Amino acid sequence: MNGIQFENVSKYYKEGDNTFIALNDVSISVNPGEFVAVIGPSGSGKSTFLSIAGALLQPSEGNVTINGVHLSDLKQKDLSKLRLEQIGFILQTSNLVPYLTVLDQLLVVKKMKGSITNEDKLFAKELLEEVGLGDKLKKFPDQLSGGERQRTAVARAFMNDPNIILADEPTASLDTQRAFEIVELISKGVKSRNKAAIMVTHDERLLKYCDKVYQMNDGNLKLLEEPVAVR
Template sequence: MLIGVDVDRFQCPSGSGKSTLLSIAGALLQPSSGEVLVNGTNIGEMKETDLSSFRLTDIGFILQTANLIPYLNVLDQLLLVRRMKGKVTSKDVEFAKTLLNDLGLSQKLTKFPNELSGGERQRVAIARAFVNNSNIILADEPTASLDSNRAFEVVKQIRKEVKDRNKAAVMVTHDERMLEFCDKVYRMADGVLTLQA
């Protein structure tokens, strides 16, 4: 399921709470009150070492910019994340290649970030978010740095990966055109989420 959180750029260009929402959902920040439940587990009660492991295995992040490591090729961008989880097996390498192939990057495995277009870099970031088979994908304005055509392509690919792999995703965006690809849409203003009818 892909959930869209629409942040009105004119009513609340900043300070609406989107970054805080994603940081709390991604176990990067502790909530000041209340509970954050993920698959029935209150992550607010987890120890820091457990939170690190949780972030690595249960959450995949897609940011506004791809944030690729300049000296790693496309395949190694994904394998580095796998390596953080433990030893990389041949099965891990095949899964990474499958992800990249599904995102149209099978011919780019040995390319470096400076040899890729903006859309290609963002697709690598999508694959990286899925490489640890995370249950939840958090996307923070993943189309912000892309032109319209590439933006639509990226959101369609996020949706396809979420559906094909039976995952959940939350995407925060200012671009209302991207919301048509979401199963549910919430609007955020001044830290308050409301379900759009």
Template sequence: MSGITLTNVTKVYQEGEFSTTALENFSLNVANGEFIAIIGPSGSGKSTFLSIAGALLKATEGQVLIDDIDIATLSEKELSKVRLSKIGFILQTSNLLPYLSVLDQLLIVKKMGGSIKPADREFAKELLTEIGLGEKLHKYPHQLSGGERQRTAIARSFMNNPSIILADEPTANLDTKRAHEVVSLIAKEVKARNKAAVMVTHDERMLSYCDRVYRIEDGILTEEA
């Protein structure tokens, strides 16, 4: 089974004699082509979930499979490779590099993994054209609107053809119209490219784009009816 599966994941933060349980027996499976949302208040465990799903943080207990690979068994070097090749991140802010053009924002992802081939350049152009930025390839971040910057970040997250897309509050800095554009675009690309995607959000207006919705409170996950 491809995609991502978390089984009975618990994460406990220990500070001296005090411990805080951020996630408790957290189980979730997201298959290829599925777009799910996780909602919940601040401090509910959403960020911890994203860090564990993104191979940035190890669970205290439980299992995390990414494309059937148990990431707990991987070395730091192997985890770094998984993050680069199997996971696409979309953050609250677009995190674009100010000195790179829109096209180069995508190509730098390939450069991090080795070298840029002509096929990579074509794929980047295809992604950007698909999301409506075909005319903006050589523009810089300061020449783009907030929505265009976030769309660039979406295209960048697909650049390495990852298995999983993790979106952290992708509409946080956008007005309603732009927010709908961005989330509908993520949903469309997830379906078209058969990725497993999870969006963590406070924005309940965006949930209609998702196949399933989960709520997390005090580290406990429940599926919304």
């Protein structure tokens, strides 16, 4: 099955005689073309959930499957390969490389896999056009606004044509208007390129762009509603 699935996933930590439960028996399935939001207070387990989804953290119990592959079956080298090829990350800050142009921010992702082809350059330009940066290809991060830097990060997340997009508070550093623009861009990319996407956010105004909304509380995940996503 394509997309990402959690099956009875728990994560807990031992502290002396005490056990701290970060995730408690979480099950969720996100299919290609689906944009899901996870909301909840700080310390509720959202970051642990996203780290496990991104193959950065191993669960204590349960199974995580990406495109039919059980992550528990993979060695560290294979997990690194999977993160590079199948998961696109969008973080709170754009995390751009200061000395690379906007175009090269995307091409460096391809460079990590090997050589860069002409097709790669065309695809990078296409992605940047889609996020409204077609005229900024040769600009450096310090020449961009905060919204433009985050648009670059959105385009970069799609560069390896991954199956999964994970966004961790992608609008935290933006004003309201820029926040809406960024999440709308993510939503359009998810739909047009048929990706399975999960966004962790505190901003409930952004939920109208999502297909499903889950609440995380004390490590427990619950489906709240299924809003009509903006197309």
